Amino acid sequence: GNPNWIAVEPREAFFQLGLFAMDESKRHELRPGFGSPAEKKGLVTRFNAFVKKNAKKSGVSFLKKAVVYAHKELKMEPAEFISEIVDAMLGDHYPTPDRILEFNEKAVHPYLMKEILGDKRYGKFDLFATEGGTAAMAYIFNSLMENKILRKGDTIALGTPIFTPYIEIPHLNDYKFVTINVEQDEKKGWQYPDKEIKKLENPKIKAFFLVHPSNPTSVSIQPESFKKIANLVKNKRKDLIILTDDVYGTFVNGFKSLAAAAPHNTILVYSFSKYFGATGWRLGVIAIHEKNILDQKIAKLSARDKAILNKRYSTVALYPEKLKFIERMVADSRAVALHHTSGVSTPQQVVMTLFSIFCLLDKKGVYKKRAQDILLKRFKTLYKGIGIPCPKDPYGTHYYTIIDIPKLAQKRYSKSFATYLVKTFEPIDFVVRLAQERAVVLLDGGGFDAPNMSIRISLANLPDAAYENIGKSISWLLEQYYKHWKSNPSTSSQASHKASPGTAGRSAARTRSLQ
Structure with a gap:
């Protein structure tokens, strides 16, 4: 679930603020290489000069807007706000109040x-x-x-x-x-x-x-x-x-x-x-x-x-x-x-x-729309790769999705094939084979109390194009199970004996036999 995107502008402002804070600390060096806490007197004037001098640098414009917003909307005087965030940037005091600044x-x-x-x-x-x-x-x-x-x-x-x-x-x-x-x-x-x-x-x-x-x-x-x-x-x-x-x-x-x-x-x-x-x-x-x-x-x-x-x-x-x-x-x-x-x-x-x-400054929700668009595009790509309709849910985040493999097996092939999968293989068999044969590593949904033999996919942490391969790999592997089931007359009798945790070795042997 670790996202592969970075919110750029507030980070740029953070690092610009850090440069200003260090300039302030070095105004009164105690010894060479030893700065001191920022002096409050004249701080706003020096901050405004820093903003003006560096106006074209990334993050400075937002930093200026943040100070204005804090004044107008959060009712914090510029002198108070700038002094507190500069001191916090330098990190030279314990957090006070300790619950939250x-x-x-x-x-x-x-x-x-x-x-x-x-x-x-x-x-x-x-x-x-x-x-x-x-x-x-x-x-x-x-x-x-x-x-x-x-x-x-x-x-x-x-x-x-x-x-x-x-x-x-x-x-x-x-x-x-x-x-x-x-x-x-x-x-x-x-x-x-x-x-x-x-x-x-x-x-x-x-x-x-x-x-x-x-x-x-x-x-x-x-x-x-x-x-x-x-x-x-x-x-x-x-x-x-x-x-x-x-x-x-x-x-x-x-x-x-x-x-x-x-x-x-x-x-x-x-x-x-x-x-x-x-x-x-x-x-x-x-x-x-x-x-x-x-x-x-x-x-x-x-x-x-x-x-x-x-x-x-x-x-x-x-x-x-x-x-x-x-x-x-x-x-x-x-x-x-x-x-x-x-x-x-x-x-x-x-x-x-x-x-x-x-x-709070993003009144039109531009950042939100772009973040949602990243996930939605990957979501659609994944389902297209699997070859099934993309679910439409106004309450969905599209950050993760659960693919219920037995349900997909029944819809694509038959109920008896889905029953065969559930009764013959360990719940994690599908994700293990997916990793072994397609180098696609996904999590077992059962570990989240989702349906057994389901898989949990994060739409947040891989390049957009990767999700087509994931989808196609899921579809391909399901087809391999199906081909084995159709070509092996004995599988119908195996379907009545579900592998237990103690039969993992036999399940692995069956997995190898599908290759």
Whole structure:
């Protein structure tokens, strides 16, 4: 899923800002090779001179626009904003505030409102900048346990298919959760059917974890289901915690996070990695409404549990019982005792700010359209290569797709052939042979709780032309299975004996026999 594109303009602005920051640091050298923090006096004048002198250089124009936007829309005086981003660029202070730098929160909050929540009416969310979405998830799970909101043995629901680590995490010794799958329906375009949503009415389910839009099925929840989840939380499950990973939300027009459906119940995780081609930067954020059920659950804990937690956070706050869950998460991220050094590095937060302002300035959504076009073109090329109609789904991201091989086999050849595939070969047989014989490496969909013998394809990380070869290779290999089935009379009897995990060797032998 690592994208092969780079958002250029905000990066150019970042590096131009770095050059200006270094000029400022070298104005007062302590010793040869030792700069000093930037001097605030006259900083705006020197910044304007830098912009004028370098006006034709890439990134400078956007940098100037970012300062103007921060002033007009984010209500930050140029002197204040420039001073803070220059200091952050130099990285010569610990992040303060540690949860998120003030200028960064002022930029990221409206970005999330625009791109992920789709509206400003949902109120204010507190933000915690993290080292990517994966760190965010680790911090959330840890703090939910530390603050006794979730406990070992609790029941949680997973929206499946889902990113494989989210299947694995609940069963670690740290958590030992009981999991109930809320399953998308392939026949309904990978949407959650009513009967699956109804599972969330079960009061034993403490939390619902999902990736939205989904990974690997790459669709967002349609409006009807969205409303049903909102009504369920509002009327039947006011205590339900929702944890939603919305990293792919920007690839769907009109996307809305479940944080819009249930703002007071939802922990929203967003990462800048996919949309901006920034996986190496490790830029993530956790958003929790300033009025949320997590703080309410902590307030309702027993006196004994409160005493334990007050002792835990006594070095963080004078009145630890008043510490919000999101602030506890910041402390927990550095084992509490090291909380004074918590927080994402300050240069990383400058990048987050520039990415956010870049999209906020893009009123016509030019960048979004181009990012979506990259994926859609590859998506169409892939399906053309396979030789099947390209699915049209207004809720799809086109970032990934699932190809259900038995379903394709039945549609292209016959139901009996599809049955033969499922009953004769290991679920991963198809992807293994694809790698061995065509040098095409794809992931097994079953690892994501997608259908067995399905394959998950990322449309984000290869050149456009590669997807035609992938599609043709899938089609070619399926044909080889079919030819073997048709030419070997004994295969009809084999079809009644499905290979078990213990018969991998025999499955491999059968694979070789197809060549």
